[in-house]
Amino acid sequence: MTQNFNLEQKIALRVGHRIQWEEAQQAHVLLFPEGMIKLNESAAEILKRCDGSKTGAQIIEELSADYPDVDLTQDVLLFLADAQEKSWIDVVRAT
Amino acid sequence: MSSEPPKLLWLLAELTYSCPLQCPYCSNPLDYSQYPAELSTDEWIRVLREARALGATQLGFSGGEPLVRRDLEELVAESRALGYYSNLITSAYGLTKERLKGLKELGLDHVQVSFQASTRTLNDELAAATVFEHKKQVATWIKELGFPMVLCFVLHRRNLHQIADMLQMAVALQADYVELATTQYYGWAFQNRAQLLPSRRQLQQAEAAVTKFREEYSGPMKVYYVVPDYYESRPKACMGGWAKLSLNVTPDGVALPCHAARQLPDLSFPKVTDHSIKEIWNQSEAFNRYRGFDWMQSPCVDCPEREKDFGGCRCQAYLMTGDAQQADPVCEKSPHHEQVLKIIEQTEPMDLQEIPLTFRNSQQSKGFCKESKQSGR
Numbered sequence: 471m472t473q474n475f476n477l478e479q480k481i482a483l484r485v486g487h488r489i490q491w492e493e494a495q496q497a498h499v500l501l502f503p504e505g506m507i508k509l510n511e512s513a514a515e516i517l518k519r520c521d522g523s524k525t526g527a528q529i530i531e532e533l534s535a536d537y538p539d540v541d542l543t544q545d546v547l548l549f550l551a552d553a554q555e556k557s558w559i560d561v562v563r564a565t
Numbered sequence: 566m567s568s569e570p571p572k573l574l575w576l577l578a579e580l581t582y583s584c585p586l587q588c589p590y591c592s593n594p595l596d597y598s599q600y601p602a603e604l605s606t607d608e609w610i611r612v613l614r615e616a617r618a619l620g621a622t623q624l625g626f627s628g629g630e631p632l633v634r635r636d637l638e639e640l641v642a643e644s645r646a647l648g649y650y651s652n653l654i655t656s657a658y659g660l661t662k663e664r665l666k667g668l669k670e671l672g673l674d675h676v677q678v679s680f681q682a683s684t685r686t687l688n689d690e691l692a693a694a695t696v697f698e699h700k701k702q703v704a705t706w707i708k709e710l711g712f713p714m715v716l717c718f719v720l721h722r723r724n725l726h727q728i729a730d731m732l733q734m735a736v737a738l739q740a741d742y743v744e745l746a747t748t749q750y751y752g753w754a755f756q757n758r759a760q761l762l763p764s765r766r767q768l769q770q771a772e773a774a775v776t777k778f779r780e781e782y783s784g785p786m787k788v789y790y791v792v793p794d795y796y797e798s799r800p801k802a803c804m805g806g807w808a809k810l811s812l813n814v815t816p817d818g819v820a821l822p823c824h825a826a827r828q829l830p831d832l833s834f835p836k837v838t839d840h841s842i843k844e845i846w847n848q849s850e851a852f853n854r855y856r857g858f859d860w861m862q863s864p865c866v867d868c869p870e871r872e873k874d875f876g877g878c879r880c881q882a883y884l885m886t887g888d889a890q891q892a893d894p895v896c897e898k899s900p901h902h903e904q905v906l907k908i909i910e911q912t913e914p915m916d917l918q919e920i921p922l923t924f925r926n927s928q929q930s931k932g933f934c935k936e937s938k939q940s941g942r
Contacts, residue, residue, distance in 0.1 A: 484741075485711065486713025487713075490648060492620070492622060494572060495620065499622060501650035501674075502713070503652060503742060504625070504715065506622055506623060557785060557787060560785075
C-alpha cells in the first residue's frame with residue numbers, strides 16, 4: 471500500500487474516530503464504533519497530528535523537528551499507509 | 566483466582582426491556598416480563614461514573630429499545646462528559662431527525678441501526694412491526710448529521726438468501742460498517758432455533774455471496790461476517806472471556822458478564838443498587854466464577870487452546886448440557902458435540918419453515934414466566 475500513499479494530501483482521522491488518553495491503561499487509545507485500539511507512543515504522536523490541517527509530508531516534518539536524532543520518514547510513511555488501509559484515517563477532500 | 570482482576574473496557578447499558586419490535590431472535594431473557602422495574606436516571610449515572618472510573622471506555626446504550634427511555638439525552642450528555650465513546654444500538658423505531666440531531670449535539674458518538682431483512686415485507690414480518698421504510702429514512706439522517714453508521718443485519722434461515730442484497734443496501738445507505746450478525750442461540754433465538762438455524766447449503770451460498778462482494782467492492786465500507794458457531798469445530802472466545810472485558814447492566818440493575826448469563830442457575834448476580842461496580846467487577850463471586858482456568862474440567866483443563874477460546878461459552882454449555890462448566894459443545898473435543906451435529910442434521914429438511922415462530926412480546930414472555938414457575942426454576 472505504501473506506493474499508493476500520497477504524502478501531499480491533507481489527512482484526518484476517519485469520521486467517528488477519536489483519540490484520547492486513558493488513565494487506566496496509561497496509554498492513548500483510538501476509539502471508533504464498538505471498538506478501540508491501544509496506541510503506542512509513536513502511533514499516538516502521528517495520529518494526534520492527523521487533524522485535517524496537515525499533509526503527510528507536513529506531519530513527517532513536524533515529527534522530525536521534535537525528534538531530530540532519528541530519521542522517521544520511512545516509519546511514518548509505513549504507519550500512515552497502514553492506518554489508511556485500516557480506515558483509521560481519511561484524505562480530506564477539498565470543499 | 567489469585568491474579569489481578571482484568572481491566573473493564575466495555576459497559577453495555579440495557580436501559581429497558583420495552584421494545585416496539587418483536588424479533589423472534591431477541592437476546593433478552595424469555596421471562597423478561599418478570600422484571601418490569603427500571604433503574605432511575607440517577608442510578609444509571611452512578612453506574613456510568615463507577616464503570617468509567619474502573620476504565621470502561623466503550624459504552625453501549627441498548628435494550629429493548631433504548632429510545633424508549635426519555636432520559637436517554639441526559640445519559641448521553643453524562644457519558645460524553647465522562648469521556649466514554651457512546652454507541653446507540655437501536656431499531657430506530659419512532660426516532661425523529663430532531664431527536665437524532667439533539668443526541669449528536671449532546672455528544673453521542675455512533676449509531677447502530679438493526680435491520681431484519683433487505684425487503685420491506687420480510688423485515689416487517691420478522692419485526693412484527695411496520696419499520697422498514699422508517700429505518701432507511703433514519704439511516705440517511707444518521708449520515709447527514711455526520712455520525713459514523715453501523716448497519717446490523719441479524720442473519721438466520723429466513724433471511725440468509727438476501728445477504729447479497731443486504732450488502733448492496735448497506736452500500737446504498739453509505740454505511741461505514743455492516744455487521745452480518747449471525748443469530749446467537751440464546752433467549753428467544755434458542756426457543757426458535759429449529760426455525761432459525763440455517764442449513765449448511767444455505768451457509769455455503771451465503772459465504773460465496775460475501776466472498777464475491779469482497780472481491781468486487783473497493784469502497785470504504787467494512788464488512789463483518791461470522792458463520793454460526795454451531796458449524797465450527799472450535800468454540801468462539803465468548804465475550805473475549807468471562808468477565809474479562811465487558812460488563813452488562815440489565816434494565817432492573819443486575820450486573821452480568823454478558824447479556825445471556827442471567828439464565829445460568831446457581832449463580833447469584835449482584836445488583837448495582839446493592840454494590841459498587843468496582844466491588845462487582847473485582848470481588849463478586851459470580852464475576853470470578855469462570856475467570857481464569859481453575860474452574861475447567863476435561864477436555865478444556867489440559868487443552869492447548871484454552872487460552873485462545875476460554876472453553877467457549879458458558880451459557881451455551883449450560884443450555885445444551887445442563888452444566889455451565891462443561892466445554893462448549895460446539896467444540897469437537899466436547900463429549901456432547903454429537904448434540905450439535907444432530908441439530909445441524911435437522912436443519913436439512915426445508916419444511917421446517919412451516920413451524921410458526923414465537924415472537925418476542927410480553928404476552929409470550931408471561932407464558933414463559935408461568936412455565937418456569939411450574940417447573941420450579
